[in-house]
Amino acid sequence: MGFKWELHQPQLFHSGTLTKLYIFALSQKNTDPLKELEKLLRAESPKEQPKMSPVKKITISLKINDPLVTKTAFATALKSLYTNETEVHMEDVLGVLASANILQFPTLFKKCVSLMKDGISPCTIQTYYLAACKYKEELLITACEKWLEMNLVPLIGKQIYLRTVPQELLQKVLKSHRLFTFSEFDLLKTTLYWVYLQLNLRLQSIPIYEAVLAFFNSFPKKCPFLERELGQKFLPVFHCLRLHGITKSKDLEDIKYINFFPEARIVRILANHYRSLESGGDMFHVKDLSTQAIRFGLLINQENKIYSEMIGVYGFFFEIKGIKHGDSSYSFYMQRIKYSDTNLPTIVYERSPVSLRQERLVKYEIRAQSLVDGNWQEFSTNTLTQKFGLIKSTSKSHTLKIETVGNPIFVTFAFLFPVS
Known part of the structure; x- marks a missing residue:
């Protein structure tokens, strides 16, 4: 880095790297490193009064190749050798983490990890996750994954920072059974936005959804996007989606309109829908609740006491509901409602089939x-x-x-209709 710092022996030994370099430097000066260390330990002992002796300066060199390390960050790390109270600014935390890793200074490294866990946000998720992977810090990797599981759709999915989410991380999160989404279609929209932003790097703001649809629809119709050379690398992302959970006719029309998915997959989805409708809602094509359930979500904050959404699947209509009872008490449930209920919004039953079955077997969580x-x-x-x-x-x-005193609360209603 081209900079020099003066350190004292006692503080130098807080760093594993500097300790090794110091011992090596002693050996190069024909000095017995063990004897020098014994002298140092005796000098530090409270039972003995060290004799004053001339200070001998030893120069040690440390070559740093990590691009995350800056002069300010490294100086902060060296300062931390002297005191545990050193303040680490969030704008320097990546560099200090990298410096602590190079210095083999575990106390400071853990402090940086703790700060980063608390500082995960749309603008930091990429850099923190990549740093966690680089230094094999599992706690931070898990924290980034968990944060994105909750915030992919409701928060970062509406911001330009969605572009920065690494594909590997996105795929992990999409496969997670803890993932929060308002609906399977909302999750599809978010992933379409993500692909769109990967291909339009000059954009500085999120476009309207219709612009995204028009972009994908602009490709020649002879080949769906995911089968093009440009789109094949994104195929693993869309294998993680539960497209069978998209049942509204308008949403299915959007999927066909953009010519994005292979035709065979679209035909299979529509055929399964048709069979389920014929069979009173039975979902022959799904078995496992944790990996195949249709998900709907409510985002609970402190603004209201009652949260409610109406949903319809294969002619069956449900209300998913959350109620705040006090400062920290909540209850959540789902309830079947009649299609003729006056509270049922038009958008739910419009162009939707209606099942006359009196009972519907549901597996849910x-x-x-x-x-x-x-x-x-x-x-x-x-x-x-x-x-x-x-x-x-x-x-x-x-x-x-x-x-819970947590805010917000991410509530997921996951269900499927077993064969009955």
């Missing part, structure tokens, strides 16, 4: 997650199977009751 003091709290009903009828006594699911 309600899950809530929130961040409290840097740790994620998770609550769940676990997997339940229940017949949902249209009368009050059979229309409501099990209620998930939780106590």
Whole structure:
């Protein structure tokens, strides 16, 4: 780096790297390193009064190749050899982490990891994750993954920083059973935005959704985007999506319109939908709740006391609901509603089939997650199977009751219709 710093012996030994360099320098001066260390230890002993002796300066050199290390960051790391109270500024934390790694200074390294865990945001997720992978820091890797599982759709998916999410990380998160999304279609939109931003690097703001659709639709129709040379590298990302959970006719029309997916996959999805509709909602094509369930989500904050959404799948309509009972008490449940219910929004039943089945067997799980003091709290009903009828006594699911001071709370309603 071309800079010089003066360090004292006692502080130098907090760093594994500097200790090795110092001992090596002593050996080069025909000095017995062990005797020198014994002298140092005696001098540090409170039982003995060290004799004053002339200070002998020894020059040691450390070559640094890590581009994350800056002069300011390295100086901060060296200062930390003298005191645990050294302030690490967030703009320097990556460089200080890299410096601590080079110096083999575990206390400072852990301090940086803790700061970074608390500082994960849309603008830092990429650099923090890549640094965590570079230095094999599993705690930080996990923290980045968990943060993105919750915030991919509701937060970073609406910002230009979505472009910075590494594909490897995105695929991990999309496969996670803890992933939060408002719906499977919202997750598809987010991934389409991500691809769009990878291909349009000059954009500085998120475009409207119609612009994204028009972009993909602009390619020649003879070949779907994911089968083009340009799109093949993105194929693993879209293998992680649960496209079978997109059942609204308008959303399916959008998927066909953009000519994005291989035709065989679209045909298979539509054929499965048709079979399920013919069979009263039975989902022959899905079995495993943790990896194949259709997911809907509610984002709970401190603004309201009641949160509710109406959803429809294969002619069955449900209300997913969250209720705040006090400062930290919440309950969540889902309830089947009649298609003729006056509270059912037009957007839910418009162009939607209606099932006349009195009962519908449902396998489901309600899950809530929130961040409290840097740790994620998770609550769940676990997997339940229940017949949902249209009368009050059979229309409501099990209620998930939780106590948490976390804000926001990410609530997922995951379900499928078993063959019945």
